[in-house]
Amino acid sequence: MSSRNRLADRIVILALALLACPTSSSALWAESSRVASVPALAVSVIGGQEVGNVHYVALQLDRDPQGRGPTILFSETSAGSAVDEVWKDGARAAISAAAKVMGEDERNWRLTIKNRSRYSLAGGSSASSAIAVGIVAAWRGDTIRSGIVITGVIAPDGRIEEVGDLPAKLQGAAAANMRSMLVPRGEAKTPEWDLFELGRQRNINVVEVGTLQEAYEMMTGIRP
Numbered sequence: 417m418s419s420r421n422r423l424a425d426r427i428v429i430l431a432l433a434l435l436a437c438p439t440s441s442s443a444l445w446a447e448s449s450r451v452a453s454v455p456a457l458a459v460s461v462i463g464g465q466e467v468g469n470v471h472y473v474a475l476q477l478d479r480d481p482q483g484r485g486p487t488i489l490f491s492e493t494s495a496g497s498a499v500d501e502v503w504k505d506g507a508r509a510a511i512s513a514a515a516k517v518m519g520e521d522e523r524n525w526r527l528t529i530k531n532r533s534r535y536s537l538a539g540g541s542s543a544s545s546a547i548a549v550g551i552v553a554a555w556r557g558d559t560i561r562s563g564i565v566i567t568g569v570i571a572p573d574g575r576i577e578e579v580g581d582l583p584a585k586l587q588g589a590a591a592a593n594m595r596s597m598l599v600p601r602g603e604a605k606t607p608e609w610d611l612f613e614l615g616r617q618r619n620i621n622v623v624e625v626g627t628l629q630e631a632y633e634m635m636t637g638i639r640p
Contacts, residue, residue: 454550456543468588506541514551601626
């Protein structure tokens with residue numbers, strides 16, 4: 417079994433673990449729980465060098481019976497699950513963008529998120545576009561394609577905005593055997609880098625996306 421398949425198996429188990437430990441209110445609405453896991457990219461500094469890596473975000477989406485949401489619960493008790501406030505703000509923007517795309521009222525949603533990383537703390541908002549894709553997939557029940565990963569800051573209106581450290585992230589995607597990497601529109605080729613060429617060298621198809629709808633179609637094959 418490949419390392420990517422083993423990791424995918426672990427993510428399925430992680431998503432099921434979220435369902436196995438609901439709050440008392442979640443138990444009441446268990447029949448409407450929806451789960452998904454989605455890969456995201458991050459960069460860590462190790463020995464003075466930027467090192468890209470892929471981590472996974474497990475999501476559980478429930479109805480808020482009182483319509484007082486959106487409520488987001490961050491599960492940070494296990495190693496590698498802690499996230500900073502900027503990361504959390506990105507998740508909040510992601511739920512707004514996902515609700516807008518789906519034509520849903522975000523006040524009716526409660527989201528439980530668990531980040532799974534090899535490192536102690538995840539920071540920044542570049543995973544927010546991946547979280548938005550995962551929320552829509554969980555709500556719709558769609559399957560996220562394997563071998564494809566996204567990085568980008570999601571805006572509440574669904575636009576995907578620029579991020580940094582893309583060459584290091586591409587290296588991380590290659591190390592995780594990803595086949596495709598989605599990046600914000602206009603960032604694949606800049607005066608600083610040419611991700612199209614770097615991707616060809618690493619056997620990764622680099623694709624620019626500008627909106628959550630575009631990213632979702634690329635990651636699921638379905639237009640939301």
